[in-house]
Every structure is written in structure tokens, then in C-alpha cells.
Amino acid sequence: MTGKGAALAAVVIAVPQPRWPEGRQALSRLPGAERDGQNWRRVLGGLVPKDIDPHANHDTVEQDLTAAIKSLRPGGRLVVTFAGHGIAYPLTDAHGKEVIGYDQAVVVDDGPILNGLFGRMWRLRPDIEVLAIVDACHSADAIVRLAPDLTRPAENDLGLPLSDPRPDALSPAAGSRAALTNAALARFPTSTQVWPSPAARLLHVASSAADEKARETPDGGYFTSALLAKLQYSECRASIRTWLTETAQRLAQTEPVARTQTMNVSYVGASTDVTDVQNFLDSAVGFG
């Protein structure tokens, strides 16, 4: 596809130690997340000209994403990577009392991104595609935000929604998951979901399921290290599917995360048509 703008843009987010929350509940420092950010920047080359900001917050993330999205031509691809802390937080009923489910979020310097920022970003340009790679705890669907956040009632100070979330915002449809697994021959947990409003096609690659923790060493996250190791092979660079499949296999053979951390992939688009997913998965990575 042609048009004005870049074919590829990238935003690398790495927040090794958010300053939220303060005090005794402060999150631990993750030297591996910092290293991940540097490694992604090296791999992505000139796509990430600026140094990685270890204190990226809601505002800077929004600015960087907006600039990158606007720089793309129609059909272009935005690569977003996140390394840092992730949380699963409860969704409560309309009274704010009963926990009816959980949603996941990544944590930047000023707290978890719960305000629909990513949902808004992905709706800025429905004519692009996004490859999101998240290496954090509870990272499955962490930056998908299926629910149309602008129509969601205001959240309270803790970011907890004050009304019942849409059922499909909590878990992917089982039917779609089975269909994709059979048709796409993907060897990793995959789900497909539909945007409720026009938005970019999104392939969300997460280091862990919603109820799993992601681990790291000071040299980097186990997941990101596996991704980058596999990205060195020409065959993997030629196909996202091969890349992710081999990464999932490597992760499954890597101690100590072999049995505790499962790569999780979601595709979100205008439809759950398997062809759309296939095309995305079979495309070249475009960098590395």
C-alpha cells in the first residue's frame, strides 16, 4: 500500500520503576525492563531516535503514540513495545462493591494506564495496523482496551470502572479462539476479538496470560530476550507467525518460566475473519 508517510513507526516504552504508588507499596525496580528498552531501540534502529524515557507517563506516552501514528502512511505499521510492571485490577459492579472480573493494565511512571488512552490511540487511524508487544505481568490484552472507553462512565480515582463492563471486554469469545487456533495453525494461545468501533488492526503479543506473572533477569525479560533471539533468524523476520511460534516454543523450554509464563496473542480488528488474522501473522516483521 502506498501513500504519504512512513511504512513503519515505533514507540518503545520501558518504565523500570514507576514512581506510582509511593511509600511502602512502591513497585520494585526492574533493571531488565530498562535493558529491554535499550535492546528494542537497538533492534528498531532509526525508528526510535530518542533515548528511552524511564519515567514515561500518560502524557508522554500519548504524545509519542500520537506523533508516531500520524507519521504513518495508510496501511503502515506501528510497533509499540512495553517493558515494565503490569497489574490486573478488579472490575466492580455498578455499586463498586462486588468484583465481577479483572482487567489488565501496564504501569507507567504516574500509574496504570486505565483511562482509555490506548483505546483512543488505536482509533486515531483505523487505516493502520499495530503490533503491540508487552512484557509485563498480567499482560494479556493489557493495552487492547476493547471497551470503547469514551462511552464508559467515568472511573473513580483508582481507575475502577463504576459500571458493568461489556462482557467481551473481559475475555475473548471461546468460539473465536478455537476457530483461529485451528485455521491459523498458530502454536501459541491466540484469540480474536472485534473492535466495537473503527480502529486500527491490532496484534497484541503479551508475555503472560492475565493471571500470570512475567519474569526477568537483569539482562532483560525472559520473553523479550526470547523474541529478540529469534528475531535474528531471517526466517523469523520474514513471518510474524514463525517469529512468535518459535518464541513461544523457546519460552516453553526456558527455566524458570517454562511452566509459569505463557505467551498470549490477541488479534483485534474490524472482524474476526481468519483471513485478516492470517495476513497479519504471515507478514514480514519489518525490522530487526
Place this chain on the structure above:
Amino acid sequence: MTEPSLNLTLLDFAGDTPVVKTGQELTFTVEWDYLPAGHSTMGSIQAGTPQRELQSFKIDGPRGSVPLPVITYDPEHGTTYIATLQNPPLSDQVAVRPKPAAPSADGGGDANQAIEVEPGQYDGKFALLSGLALLLLSLIVLNEFWGRWPKIEMSPSTLTDGRAVDTKAEQGFIFIAMLGVAIAAVLLIAGAWLGALETRGRLTVRLPVPSGTRGPDRGLVESAIENADKILGRLTLMRGTIAVITAGIAILLMALAASCQVAVSSHGAPASTPSSPAAPATTSPTSSAASTPTSLTTAPARS
């Protein structure tokens, strides 16, 4: 006629077999010369078992060279990097030797890594502060004993069963018992201090926390709980502490036994001398107050 050639070179490394470690960036260059007409226009760098292509490079003439993009060493690459060309069929290889991964000192190592018990880690500041605190406690304890010391000077007024406890032997027993309790108290305090030092020294040796967790979890706490049995196992190795505390307890028991002996001898004696309150005749002359008849009559009598 000169033979066609292909040479693969690893830059910035010396020696026949460069030692590389995981994550190390390797920079290769490829040179070729005297390629015949119709030669391949692309070559590749391969590694691993089976061999897989890592990078490809363009051959734009019968002679030339090209630097390759940085390759990050990974154990999957094995020990050999090979540059290949299909036409003419040429190849050249560079052997590397992987460096064994050193155990991490910051908890980022292998989850199954054993806890190293020896040598422990001596924390000088902790030792000094805790030692001073316990020394102060020892002085307080000894002062308490010292404050009561004069009262051990037996007086004939210590009467039971109508008999005064005034023999030198009984006084000696009590003196020894008191001394034993004081020594035992100091030994127990010293044992506690040694135990604290050993505990801190051994338990601050790397716990097998495999890695950081990217979430607000209780990773360290969970890990500590998981390793509780190992921590308890370390406690059994504190031989010095155990020896000192055992000695303290033994002396304490002996002191108690001595005091019991005194009690038995003074209280449990056969009531064969109820009519001989004059027994304190041997009482020290300095115990005049205790020898007054008033004291005798006011002494509690056992039925």
C-alpha cells in the same frame, strides 16, 4: 588463475577461538575475491544446529567486502558461524567458544541455584551495633546482680523450720548459684548475639530468587516462604551459637540445682532440731541484727 575465495572475519576479537558470552554483540565482515562471471548475488551467514540463516549479504561484484549487521550471540547459535555462497560453492567459518554463564550475585540467576552457605557474609555495622546493644543489656543484667549481691550475705535471720541458714557452705552454694546465673545470663546474651550475627551472615547469602517479577506481587516474600525450609536448615548449622547457648543453659541449670540444694538443705531438713534455735551460734558476728530473738519469733513457721 587465482581461485575464488570467501572470508568471514569476526572483528574486535583476538585468538583462534574467541570466547563469547550470551548477549554479546558480534560484528562480522565478509570478503570475497576472484568470483567468476555468473556468481551468486547473495550470500548468507548461518549458525546453529541445524544451520539457519541469520543474515544475508549482497555480492555486487567479483571482488568486495561488506560489514554485516550486528549479531547478538545466543546459545542457539552454537560454536560456529558460517558464511556461504552458492555459486561458486564457497564457505568460510569462524569458531567461537561460549563462555559459561557466571552465577549472578543479585538474585537474577538460576532458580535452582543452591544457596551458598560458606562463606557467610560478615556485616560489621550490624555486628557493632547489635554488640553494643547487647553489651549494654549485659551490663544492666550484671548490675542487677551486683545490686542484689550484698543481700546474699547470709544472716541468721534467714530462718526456716526454726533453723537459721547461716552456714558458710550454704552461703557458698547461694553465692555460686547467683554467680552461675549471672554468667549464664551473659552467655545467653552472647549466644543471642552470635546467633544474630550468624543468622544475618548466612541468611543474607543469596536466596534463590530467580528473577524480578514484573508486577506488584509478593515475589520476594513468596520466595522466602518457599525457601523457609532451607533457611531453617541453615539455622542448624550455627554451631557456635548452639554451643554458647547450650553452655549458658547448662550453667543456668547447674545454678538452679545449686540453689535447690540450698533450699532443700535449709528448708527440707528433718525437723529434728525444732528446739534448737540456738544453732545460729556459728553465725557471723556481723549478723547481729539477725540474731535477735525478735527475728526468731517473727520467722514464719511451717506446720
